[in-house]
Amino acid sequence: MGEAGLEGADLELAVGGRRLRFPAVWLRDNCPCAGCVAPGTGQKLKDITDIPNGLAITLTEDTGQSVALTFAPDQHRSVFTRSWLAGHALDGYGGGDGRTEDDKQLWVPAELAEIPRMSWPRYLAEGRAQALEAVLRLGFVLLHDVPAEPGMVLEVAASFGFVRETNYGRLFDVRVEPQPGNLAFTSRAIRPHTDNPYRDPVPTVQLLHCLRAAGDGGCTGLVDGFAAAAAFRATDAGSFGTLARTPIPFGYIDKETELRASVPLIQLSPRGRVRGVRFNNRSARPLRLPYDEVTAFYAAYRRWAGLLARPERQLSLRLAQGDCLIFDNTRVLHARTAFGLTAGSPGRHLQGCYADLDGLASTLAVLRRPEEP
Amino acid sequence: MGEAGLEGADLELAVGGRRLRFPAVWLRDNCPCAGCVAPGTGQKLKDITDIPNGLAITLTEDTGQSVALTFAPDQHRSVFTRSWLAGHALDGYGGGDGRTEDDKQLWVPAELAEIPRMSWPRYLAEGRAQALEAVLRLGFVLLHDVPAEPGMVLEVAASFGFVRETNYGRLFDVRVEPQPGNLAFTSRAIRPHTDNPYRDPVPTVQLLHCLRAAGDGGCTGLVDGFAAAAAFRATDAGSFGTLARTPIPFGYIDKETELRASVPLIQLSPRGRVRGVRFNNRSARPLRLPYDEVTAFYAAYRRWAGLLARPERQLSLRLAQGDCLIFDNTRVLHARTAFGLTAGSPGRHLQGCYADLDGLASTLAVLRRPEEP
Numbered sequence: 232m233g234e235a236g237l238e239g240a241d242l243e244l245a246v247g248g249r250r251l252r253f254p255a256v257w258l259r260d261n262c263p264c265a266g267c268v269a270p271g272t273g274q275k276l277k278d279i280t281d282i283p284n285g286l287a288i289t290l291t292e293d294t295g296q297s298v299a300l301t302f303a304p305d306q307h308r309s310v311f312t313r314s315w316l317a318g319h320a321l322d323g324y325g326g327g328d329g330r331t332e333d334d335k336q337l338w339v340p341a342e343l344a345e346i347p348r349m350s351w352p353r354y355l356a357e358g359r360a361q362a363l364e365a366v367l368r369l370g371f372v373l374l375h376d377v378p379a380e381p382g383m384v385l386e387v388a389a390s391f392g393f394v395r396e397t398n399y400g401r402l403f404d405v406r407v408e409p410q411p412g413n414l415a416f417t418s419r420a421i422r423p424h425t426d427n428p429y430r431d432p433v434p435t436v437q438l439l440h441c442l443r444a445a446g447d448g449g450c451t452g453l454v455d456g457f458a459a460a461a462a463f464r465a466t467d468a469g470s471f472g473t474l475a476r477t478p479i480p481f482g483y484i485d486k487e488t489e490l491r492a493s494v495p496l497i498q499l500s501p502r503g504r505v506r507g508v509r510f511n512n513r514s515a516r517p518l519r520l521p522y523d524e525v526t527a528f529y530a531a532y533r534r535w536a537g538l539l540a541r542p543e544r545q546l547s548l549r550l551a552q553g554d555c556l557i558f559d560n561t562r563v564l565h566a567r568t569a570f571g572l573t574a575g576s577p578g579r580h581l582q583g584c585y586a587d588l589d590g591l592a593s594t595l596a597v598l599r600r601p602e603e604p
Numbered sequence: 605m606g607e608a609g610l611e612g613a614d615l616e617l618a619v620g621g622r623r624l625r626f627p628a629v630w631l632r633d634n635c636p637c638a639g640c641v642a643p644g645t646g647q648k649l650k651d652i653t654d655i656p657n658g659l660a661i662t663l664t665e666d667t668g669q670s671v672a673l674t675f676a677p678d679q680h681r682s683v684f685t686r687s688w689l690a691g692h693a694l695d696g697y698g699g700g701d702g703r704t705e706d707d708k709q710l711w712v713p714a715e716l717a718e719i720p721r722m723s724w725p726r727y728l729a730e731g732r733a734q735a736l737e738a739v740l741r742l743g744f745v746l747l748h749d750v751p752a753e754p755g756m757v758l759e760v761a762a763s764f765g766f767v768r769e770t771n772y773g774r775l776f777d778v779r780v781e782p783q784p785g786n787l788a789f790t791s792r793a794i795r796p797h798t799d800n801p802y803r804d805p806v807p808t809v810q811l812l813h814c815l816r817a818a819g820d821g822g823c824t825g826l827v828d829g830f831a832a833a834a835a836f837r838a839t840d841a842g843s844f845g846t847l848a849r850t851p852i853p854f855g856y857i858d859k860e861t862e863l864r865a866s867v868p869l870i871q872l873s874p875r876g877r878v879r880g881v882r883f884n885n886r887s888a889r890p891l892r893l894p895y896d897e898v899t900a901f902y903a904a905y906r907r908w909a910g911l912l913a914r915p916e917r918q919l920s921l922r923l924a925q926g927d928c929l930i931f932d933n934t935r936v937l938h939a940r941t942a943f944g945l946t947a948g949s950p951g952r953h954l955q956g957c958y959a960d961l962d963g964l965a966s967t968l969a970v971l972r973r974p975e976e977p
Contacts, residue, residue: 252895253895254895254898254899254902256899256902256906257890257891257898257902260885260888260902261890269784269787271783271784271785272784272785272786272787272857272858273855273857274786274787274856274886274887275885275886275887275888276787276886277885278795278885278886278909278913279885279905279906279909280795280906280909280910280913282906284906319890319892320892321892321893321894321895321898322894322895323892323893323894324892324893324894325892326853326866326889326890326891326892327851327853327866328804328853328864328865328866330804330865330866393768393769393770394769395766395768396766396767397766397963398766398963398966410644411642411644411645412644412645413645413647414642414645414647414649422651422653429962430962431701431703431808431961431962432805432806432808432960432962433805435804435805475874476874476875477874478700478873478874478875480699480700480701482646483647484645484646485645487970488966488970489966489969489970489973490962490965490966491701491702491965491969492701492703492962493699493700493701493703495874500851501848501849501850501851501868502849502851512633512648512650512651512652513647513648513649513651514647514648515633515648516699517630517634517692517699518630518699519692519693519694519696519697519698519699520694520696520697521694521695521696521697522625522626522627522694522695525627525630525694526627526629529627529629529630529633532652533629533652533653533655533657536651536652536653537653540651540653587805588804589802589803589804589805589863589865590770590771592863592864593771593861593862593863596862596864597860597861597862600862
């Protein structure tokens, strides 16, 4: 149906040399009139069950800029601009949320032209959008000259989103403790991992703020898990598939807490694209599958772990006092080297907290809105 | 390998008439010795890459109660009890996290022998585990006689977990507003839906606390989305599959916020079991897929919406002053009927907040621990 007066279940329209086609139900569900969409919020006022069956459209007017349609059987009238229709053509996959590998810049350290870094004063003054964009695109940003004051990490989180409180508190101290409830609170080396794999929903953003650097050791390493997963799929698609299909039980127990989550090490979108990685052998609980699946899983797991451990995949940073790392905990693995403890010296002290990517992306989207005239 | 002294890559063992078989790498990864597991935390000290290749086991001792193994090539020694091995036999799928349809009691209202209800004093004194268990098993619990004081909903959330702060605040007021930023803040009827589909991670628990009941109307409805999904799969597997495979763009925009998430209406575990539902046409954004996929999606979507809207699936509750509903926002859809506004009357007023299922399940697990002697 492309000429005024014709009736059909589809709208067919020429826009700038392209031939576009839209089903009546899609058009009706997206009708922008004030009876269908609440002014101000953009929320739809109609449920899908409010739309009559057996819709047909009559194109009642075509101004060139916009088309007016009347729907049978209820004579509802809608007006769509051609530019909006052209921007929503049904000829591909749009409307994603930026969370899969397809919307990221994958990296190994050698390919990173520079490390995304910014001073806290610049972040506050003008750089916030650029820094948040780095977290979404590369998976991390390093802020420096953040005042090395206890609790400051919460202020950094509040600058882009909402703190996710957990059993570790709103914030947690990463330093050597006499009776550590977690290996993080020792001076041991910790290899690349993601945090809190025993939580669902997992915290999707992590912040680590250095209040006092290690005198010796305690370097931070970052690995792009999405880049690693893409490389793994390219070289060993069978093992990649095994990991994506196998939920792994993770757990954490202390006196007040008993968490468990069962999630694959590589999480795919329904279209098969990488959307998340979890990797943390410390918190893995015994896998209980039929014998053959266990042996297949371990073979794949060891290959994946070997790939993630390759030195050329790990970016090494030395957090100095006042540095605050913000990273995507669904994508970027973090690690640290062991550090020395000198009797009488106060030792390395970080404060960390968790937040979420959806709030971060929202803040970025608002910052990027065109200024109102 | 079942006799002491024999060597192999597997352990084979007879336990209570069953023949069990464990691969060496699985045993080594689960070695409970103090060198492999941190005392106290139960966290593993070894990464998977610390385990040597080409493992073989020698069964060096079998006391009947336990077996001692020595691993080649590094002579590591592990002791496992027979009861632990029997409890972790590799002959099926164990170690889930309770979040799929398989670990739920699915319901339609006619099958619910009684509505899970409990008074706030009883909840505080002795009933907490029973109430939280209802949220995990049935998807909701109704607490009554919760003091009808502003902010009390945060205290209810803190009794089992952590508040998930969002752009709506730590808590939000559900009442008629002069310039509503959301349809929730009007007197309109709202059909069954889940909250915040435009958020990833979505808040997995919602609380609604009634400070003042509606004089007229404003009834709350609940629908078990997992039961509906199971019924949908049984009657229309093709449409079910279409919904599970198709990410739907959801969005929310206001002056300070711009959220989007692209997630299927029915979310499956990697093993194909229902693990989440999202349903909220108000916040759905234009679907952009190739034409044929759009028409297939809408056909499936309308069937699914029709099934969810069936009156026999909806449990009707009338929230009285002091009632607080706690429900699983990944499973249970909630609705309300329109309510009257009498000039001069103060009108219906709820306070709500979000929290998460992992914290709730942790609290329940701790409550159920056997008391220490």
